[in-house]
Amino acid sequence: MGPKRSVADMKPGETAVISDFLDDNLSTKLLEMGFLPGTAVRFNFTAPLGDPVCVSVSGYDLSLRIDEASTIVILN
């Protein structure tokens, strides 16, 4: 098993399962937006400068900054 990966480490087109959050403050907001542990998240594409990124979760598309995406731990 490698080190913990986060949404920020994903590649375009990749799908993974959310397992945990690293930032307590941000996690409540992320939960409300549908980032629930156990839910699938798909990494769609990044902005041309690499930040922010566009992901799909709970059936819709969201943009996240890299430092926000890096607080979402994934299993894969």
Add this chain to the structure above:
Amino acid sequence: MAIDKKLKIALAGKPNSGKSSLFNKLTGLNQKIGNFPGITVDKRTGTCQLNYQTVAEIIDLPGIYSLYPRTLDEKIVAEVFADQNGSFYPDCVVLVADATNLKNCMLLLTQLIDLKLPMVLALNMMDLAAQSGQSIDIQELSASLDLPVVMINGRTGQGIDDLKAVLLKPILPSKKLIYKIDAEIKPLVSTIKNKFNLSTEYEAYQYLQQTDNLVFLSAQDRAYIFEQAETEKFFPHKYQGAETVMRYGFIQDLLNRVILKTSDPEWKKFSYRIDRVLTHKVWGYLIFFSVLFLIFQSIFAWAQIPMDFIDSTFAKLSNTLDEFFPKGPFFDLITQGVIPGIGGILIFIPQIAILFACISILEESGYMARVVFLMDKIMRKFGLSGKSVVPLISGMACAIPAIMATRTIENWKDRVITIFVTPFMSCSARLPVFTILVALIIPEDKLFGFFNYQGLVLMGLYLLGFFAAILSAFVLKLIIKTKERSYLIMEMPTYRKPKWANVGYTIVEKTKSFVFEAGKIILAISVILWVLASYGPGDKMKGAEEVVHKESIGKNLTENELESKVAAYKLEHSYAGIIGKALEPAIKPLGYDWKIGIALVTSFAAREVFVSTIATIYSLGSTDDEQTIKGRLKSEINPETGGPRYTPAVGLSLLVFYTLAMQCMSTLAVVKRGTKGWKWPLLQLVYMTVVAYLAAFVVFQSFS
């Protein structure tokens, strides 16, 4: 329900759920835009005739995903629902949900159910849901939630009558309880519930979660809640996360039963294909800058015709009435102070209307989210956010609609910084000043026989304004401290055709709020400035004509020339003239004399007034012909040096001053409205004036 009591209905829901469309459909033009007391969030209310007897007051709440607020907009919603005695506490809530994405509309719904608010669920965009292959079992949904459910189409207005019919019937709160409060905090919640006489446990729990936002409670009461939470070791975050997970558990279970066929991602493919172009690293920026250019061009060019029309209409009106009314200070005030003042407000309407038409098309179509996505990283380096781009660029046409457009920036710090630096962008009102001065001091030669020097200087001035804005933003980023964390967890809506009615409503709303709110301040200042420029102490003003006539004997002046001389004499001896003269020692280091001082005073209202003031003071009558003014300025002699008054150093110093100074009371009025107070506009005025003064000083001293 008593007949004399208006039914209060609040529209709630997440952003992009079609709340505004429904609001527009329900209220038509019976809308009022105001502010929630004390903060900057727009409050949209309107009335709706439910049937012949019943009128309802509709409140359109800002779009939110949950009751836990992070931005100002979200705080106001939490407050409305927490304050049962507040003036906005609704009799009934219509929760507008996007049927294509029911899941993330349901979190708020379940929270409001637990608050025992009478509620109707309005399912919007059912047509799109059907296209995506989804169908929803409405009966099962309604039964499971114990709520009336209505299908509506905010675009066509279908289902609005059904909704009205449901609202006319008594609506009972749902009997469901979705979030069961953790056993370990039950005693604490009961204590709070009894102390404040609340009707539900969830409300008491909200009191504990959001003590800071309960501004309607006394400081003592809040201290009491904090104390209780402290002794019982209540940590808000711990329970918030658990609550959200529990609610989503319920929601997922419910959706599994009511959604008959899960959404087929195929229908989004079109949107993805557009995204591949619009967020492409080359095409994306190219298209974005073309769109910006188009917006900029349309404000700059298309607004000119209606603006000239308003300008000439008001000039005519004021002349006609001047002849019609008897002479006297009161009528002078009307014809020369108030009417041009009103004209000065209305002149901004074309620019405001065009900019907001463009912005609302971008928002309605879903493109705005992509603009933010493209620009966020660059803008964040300077303390701004992706959402600051459109206001900043619009500032190059006019700062007023640009500052009004900062509303969409949720983060307070990002918004204040954007508002603060936008007036540095060179707006179209600076152009008349620029063209005269540049033509005056810069030769028409070409660099390498190709680049026009005048054009280069003009471009340099625009760049100067741009860099002043960016650098100021960078400094402010370091100075302003805030607890509110900036984040960009933003929905990327699928592309849609804009709803033209909504575009129209946005234009009306923005224009109204400018004319009625900022307009008052603009009118007051323009009347004051008019008084300053038309009246003076002693009888010098009254004797102006005699003095000038005496001086001119034997000079063979035409009547027009005489009149111009009288006007110049009057301006010199008016209060504005006195202030201009008093300013002379202060502005001498910049290379200016008292005549320029007077122009600085009068152009505080609006910088383009510089040109007409200069014309008056040099006895040119009321001309704004560039050649005449330029010729006259060229021949003006500086008595101290014996050389020309307008040397390149003076001209450059003036150009730099006009680029950087805050000389636009309308902008200040809009900033005051946007930031809810005088603190930011005054800071901005002082800061920009100081920067302009120092820069002009450096320029003059190093070039002379």
